[in-house]
Amino acid sequence: MPELPEVETVRIGLAKWVTGRTIATAEVHHPRAIRRHLPGDVHFNAVLTGRTILDVSRRGKYLWLPLDSGDAIIAHLGMSGQLLMQPATAEDEKHLRVRFTFTDGGPQLRFVDQRTFGGLSVSEGGAELPGEISHIARDPMDPLFDDDAFSARLRGRHTEIKRALLDQSLISGVGNIYADEALWRAKLHGTRPTDKLTRPAVGRVLGHVRDVLAEAIRAGGTSFDELYVNVNGESGYFDRSLNAYGREGEPCHRCGAPIRRESFMNRSSFSCPRCQPRPR
DNA sequence: ACGAAGACCTGGATGC
DNA sequence: TGCATCCAGGTCTTCG
Structure with a gap:
């Protein structure tokens, strides 16, 4: 089950693969995966298309990806979520929920989640720290943990x-x-x-x-x-x-x-x- | 304000 | 073999 160490491992890997890349499309394959994104899948894709990912941040078990628009993609893995980098030619995973393609045509980012406890959403103006996760305390590895x-x-x-x-x-x-x-x-x-x-x-x-x-x-x-x-x-x-x-x-x-x-x-x-x- | 319980999910393991 | 039940558990919502 993904707890802090697993999510941190994902963060490090993700930062290496997506930082600086520009999103071409954000396809939602299962509505439950973006249930926290109230405006829905069409909006999800529209607001992310053309946006460049600046970084990958984490608080507790939450990840967020600050964008050049000032917004951020929030991600939680839940119980069974995975964020995978895959070549475009790779077959769809059985539990593929969301697929991001990039303008450079390079590897896709896929959110795969069997039990759908996890999910993605876009936080408006949340690049610094999304308001949706501001109730989450700092983790004990955070230098500012008191x-x-x-x-x-x-x-x-x-x-x-x-x-x-x-x-x-x-x-x-x-x-x-x-x-x-x-x-x-x-x-x-x-x-x-x-x-x-x-x-x-x-x-x-x-x-x-x-x-x-x-x-x-x-x-x-x-x-x-x-x-x-x-x-x-x-x-x-x-x-x-x-x-x-x-x-x-x-x-x-x-x-x-x-x-x-x-x-x-x-x-x-x-x-x-x-x-x-x-x-x- | 706080604490506790229920709901949400799927598939592998187990029981009959 | 097949069907039903149990179990894994993070987080949000609801209730007291």
């Missing part, structure tokens, strides 16, 4: 630590996988109340979040010099390094106890029953 403010906001909330880590308005980029990994490293159970955490404890969690994201970026940042922005929207090579996520019943890499799985928000949480005891 550790003290985060700690204060977190400890001021009456919620559980894992819920807080997944709250993109508090800290962005973290999803279910990296939340579980950071909590395993911090030896904290996900249901620990945030208002009972000390400031140093929050600092430790944040440090582990940063470590796990940085390691995953390194693991995912391989081999995208082909006509490919990112392999498959999954964790790259990082799945080999997981300590908790998806390891139900397997021995904890720290203490050997079998990793437990618990139901959480219609999904799963993985943790070590010995290293991460449930709060009472």
Whole structure:
């Protein structure tokens, strides 16, 4: 599932392939892919035709592509979205949703998304930071992320630590996988109340979040010099390094106890029953 | 204002 | 074999 490291890998690859190129057409193959673009597919194509892409930026799991018009293309991969560079001759993918062609006739940019949780839209005047994603907090790799403010906001909330880590308005980029990994490293159970955490404890969690994201970026940042922005929207090579996520019943890499799985928000949480005891 | 739950999706895995 | 059900989970919307 694309979380910050996967999206950052896509951003780097995309920047290399589309920066400075001018869009010739923006074909929408599935309306749901641009459901956030309220004016619809005809407008989507019209407003993008002839525009030059200046850069590829990211906040949390969102990407945006500033254009020479001052507008920006917003992209979210959802659960299964991919942004692929493909030669014009390549056959359409089964789940091709949007295709961009360029005036230079070079490789196309294709948005492919099986489950259509992801999508694209155009933000008017959003080149600096689209208003549509201004509610998304800075991510912990952002130099302007404010550790003290985060700690204060977190400890001021009456919620559980894992819920807080997944709250993109508090800290962005973290999803279910990296939340579980950071909590395993911090030896904290996900249901620990945030208002009972000390400031140093929050600092430790944040440090582990940063470590796990940085390691995953390194693991995912391989081999995208082909006509490919990112392999498959999954964790790259990082799945080999997981300590908790998806390891139900397997021995904890720290203490050997079998990793437990618990139901959480219609999904799963993985943790070590010995290293991460449930709060009472 | 905040927190929690429901809705949105498809295809692979599993159960009968 | 075929059909039904479960499961993956990020984000927006709705409700309390």
